[in-house]
Amino acid sequence: MPPREEFPTKGLEGAPSNDIGWHFGTPVPNARGSIVCKLCGKVVKGGITRFKEHIAHKTGNVAPCPNVIGFIRESMMNVLKESNTKKIDKKRRKDEFLSQLTEDEDEHEGFIDEVSAIRQATRESIQSQHEWHRREEFRRSTGGWDNIYKEGRSSHGSAREHNRERTSKSIPGESEFTLRGAIPELVRSKSSKQPKVNDSFLKSFRRKIGEAVSKFIIYERLPFQLASSPWLYNLIQVATEIGQGVKLPTPYEVSDVYLESEYQRVHDWVNVLKTYWKELGATLMCDGWTNSLNQMHIINFLVYCSKGTIFWKSVDVSSVRSRDAEFYYRLLDSVVEEIGENYIVQIVTDNEAAMKAAGKKLMLKRQHLYWTSCAAHCLDLCLEDIGKKPSVAKVLDEEKKVTCFIYNHIWTVDLMKKYTPGKQILRPALTRFATHFIQLEEITRQKQGLREMFNSKEFKESKWGKQKSGPAYEAKKIVLGKGFWKKANDLIKVYEPLVRVLRLVESDEKPTMGFIYDAVDRAKRAIQQNCRYFIEYEKIIDNRWNFMHSDLHSAGYFLNPQFQFGVEHSENVLIETLEGTRSVIERLEPSMDTQLLLFRDKHETFGTPQAQKAWKQMNPAEWWMIYGTCVPELQKLAIKVLSQTTSASNCERNWSTFSYIHTKARNRLKYKKLEKLVFTYYNMRLKMRHQQRMSTDDINASFNPISLDYIFEDVDPLSEWLHEKENPLLDGENAGVLPVDTSDDEMDVDQSQQQILSHSSSRSTPSQSGDGPDGGGLSPIDEDDGYSGDRGEIRS
Incomplete structure (x- = not known):
């Protein structure tokens, strides 16, 4: 608990959530929603919000705490008021958004x-x-x-x-x-x-x-x-x-008349965003996907701008026998030609060798753009490389044994929830190998509850508690032993800094080009401080970073006033970032060395008190728009560089759309109509996501810079990432057939984990019922994806 005269500003480490209310209360074991007040000992039922009302003396729902001092009480009341204000604002924005849907419809009609x-x-x-x-x-x-x-x-x-x-x-x-x-x-x-x-x-x-x-x-x-x-x-x-009397549209009208109308409406929205590309620059993102059922291979192209991301096109390359560097080069070159080279600052792709070679070749022809590899993909591969180390693989294998045993039986899942309380240890993440870290961290958080579960009378008297070998015995031995927990905590100290960077680059809310260089450097320093075997991990990280690193990353760091004016640089960092910035200048806007010195030495508009105060409070690109007027050419370049993303994650999240639209049934559509359907569907979703995100707080926050201090110091850095309610844009929107119940004893958790670990992140979770300590249960069902079909038999 914080000192009596201080009010906490961050969450409590090890608490069920990041809510500051946990500084004053402790959850009651096996009683969901019940909290014991640390000040008066009263048990408050109803969850953390009701408990904060107890501390704040908010009347109506709960008795006030008699031992809380005035300062704490008033501060907690302010927290509740602020939370309520945000809820009201969110509802207001939602109502406005819903009302705009009809208005937007009318806006484009002539009557x-x-x-x-x-x-x-x-x-x-x-x-x-x-x-x-x-x-x-x-x-x-x-x-x-x-x-x-x-x-x-x-x-x-x-x-x-x-x-x-x-x-x-x-x-x-x-x-x-x-x-x-x-x-x-x-x-x-x-x-x-x-x-x-x-x-x-x-x-x-x-x-x-x-x-x-x-x-x-x-x-x-x-x-x-x-x-x-x-x-x-x-x-x-x-x-x-x-009202009644109006006929519904026919299938023909939907597929021809209204599809064309919606296509034009979406096209108008895309054209509005395109007007920002000349000033802010754009990133062309692409990624490939293969349908495992029919081997269809599709390449997806999106265009990122800090004002909004749009879908450009998808290309079916299933019939291409050799997808080599030359093929990718011609494809990328043609898309750049369609969009306009003068708009594109960089092309971001995955790390496939042929794609990298194509990108390098394209840079030789197109002198004013860069090819860079996807930062999220590189970081995910970095986590994979760490996971291949024998000592790490052993810990991850033990974590999997515990998870598989518990989730293979509904009875053990229910028993676990009783002791955790109500918490899951199987959690999806946005990338495949980040899931290893998420599950490992969740298990360590629930260490006490898991130990109590395996030591409980219920488990000992069950058929699994009596076993002397097999999955149940192995899981019990791991949880009740000491070796696993120490190694798991050590491994989390390695994984966590990298996952924090992954969280940064996965977001498309703000441009990350000005922050990726320092974020990776901070991650390495954090691992060095907490790990005995840093040199081994440093080699793995540097190997992937060297593959990913671009002069644009160096220029983003150098041109970001947060780092130029706010931190001390080592000589190596200064040399590397300055050289990278000069390379970008030579490629994009030659002859600007004098202007670069004005910025570095804080001369003219850069040295004003307003400019030096503003870089702490503004988005870097916005800062350059206002205070870079004394160096117009450098200003133009800095705005473009600092307005870019570093990841192609928008491409990788949405492949199930194409699995749906490019089915045999849909292929009966004429290709032009199919293109319009994909273009319209994808951009409608992107537009809506952008509109729904814009609450008042979001609008105000959009002008604020990214805070690496917050990302690296947050007690629970992944809570918002994991609890994000927004589903992948186009995933899980179309159903297959009704599920077939195979009535196995055990649930196939390996398969459900494969669903969760897939790079496209289906966010599936096992749905179970009817299992007991003597067996019997249903297969896992993806709740969001409607209905799924038969599952394969994969055992741990």
Whole structure:
């Protein structure tokens, strides 16, 4: 717990999450959501937010802590208020985003006024029908308007009788009323004049919508995640505003008329982003993918700009027999020609030897661009190289034995959750070999719980606890021993700094070119401080870094004011980065040595108090736009260099789209239409991801520089990376066939791990049921991908 007069600013190491509330409370074992207050000893139920309300003396949900001092109480209340403000802002931005969907539709049509008039007339018609049904129902229940006066009954009495009648019989035409009169009440603005809908009506309407949507999703074998699609919301909103009588589009209209319309709309958005390429420069990213089922090979091209990433094209090269350096050279050259060489600063590809040779050859022809290898791919291969060391491989193999045993049986998974509490040790990551580190770290975090599990009475009395050999015995021996835990902790100290850099380059929210050089250097220093065998690991890291390193990385470091003015350079770093910067200048913008000296020595606009203060608070490229005016040519180059990414991760995350669109059924489409479908689908998703990301905090943060201090000092650096709700852009969106239950004793965890470890990162997790200490269970199912087919039998 922090000192009484200090309030924590970072999470507590070893806590269940990165929330600062854990400084003041401890989770209750085997009681999910229960926390013991370190100040007063009270057990608070309801989770960490409710517990923070206990500390902050927020009334309404929980009793206040009697022992908390005023400073801590007020600080915690500010934390709660800030969190609530962010939630409100996020909801507001989401509502704005959803409302823009329809506005965007209307924006590109030529009959906005006509549509508005139709909608207004429809609303008035629906409202009049709504009122008519209510009056008609009331009239029937009373036997006519005259009976109210003839029989001397009050309107209150008739209403009571009317309410009793409602429970015994339905209203004639109720289904029509629901569709035409009531659903618009759910989507109209609160500010518009409308009758108040009874809660029971709302529940009934919501159920009808839910059943209709669910039937569609289930029948068409679509992923359940589709229910949260903003376009489904938009569809229902438009349908309810228009009302009945309008026919649905035909398959022809969708594939020809509306596909063409959406293609043009997306093309307009792409053209807007292209206007930034001349000033900011662009990165051409490409990566290849092979469908293991039919050996189809597709190459995907995207264009990155700090204002937004767009999909350019995909090329089916399945029929090409020899995909050698010459083939890749001609392909890359043709795409550069399509886009325009003057826009492209660099081409980023994977590390295939033929691709590297093609990139080097292209640099000879195209004198004003660079080829660089994907930083994320290089770092992932670096983790793989470390994992091949015999001593490391032994630790990873032991970790796998523990994971496989536990996840091969639903009973042991449930028992583990009881002691962890509720925490998983099998976690996916964005790249294959980062998953090794993630799982190793999760196991060490749950060390105490796993030990208690294997020592528990339940486990000892189970069939697995009585075994003297086999997977259960091996897993128990590893967990209850001492050797594994020490080696695992040592290995985490090697893996973690590299995974932190991987987290940096995997993100496409901000350009990373100005930070990759120092990030790798920091990772090496962190490993050196914590590892006895640093020289061995340094060789592995340097081998991959030398392959990946480009003059652009050096120039990004040298031109970044954070490092030029904010840190002390070693002589080697200064020489290497200065030489790299000069090489970039000679290639992109010759004759700028004098301007480079003005920047290095902080002369003219670079030396003003405003400029020296601003580099700590601004994105490097933005800083150059404002304070680099005294060196216009260098300013132009610096903005382009510092606006680039270092990874082609956007390509690698989205291959299942092409697995879907390029199926035999889809190949019946004409190729031009297929190209439009891929282009439209991909860019719609990229545009939406960009729009959804832009909360007020995100907009403000976009002007802030990347903080390597935060990345390397964060107590739980991967929590946001792992808990990110955003699915891979196009993965898991299309279903196969219903699953076949093989009713094995054990779940095939090796296969589920293969799914998780795949480079395209399907984010699949085992879904299990029906297993017990005596066996019996279901195969793992990818929850997001809808339905999967048969699985192979792979045993550990």
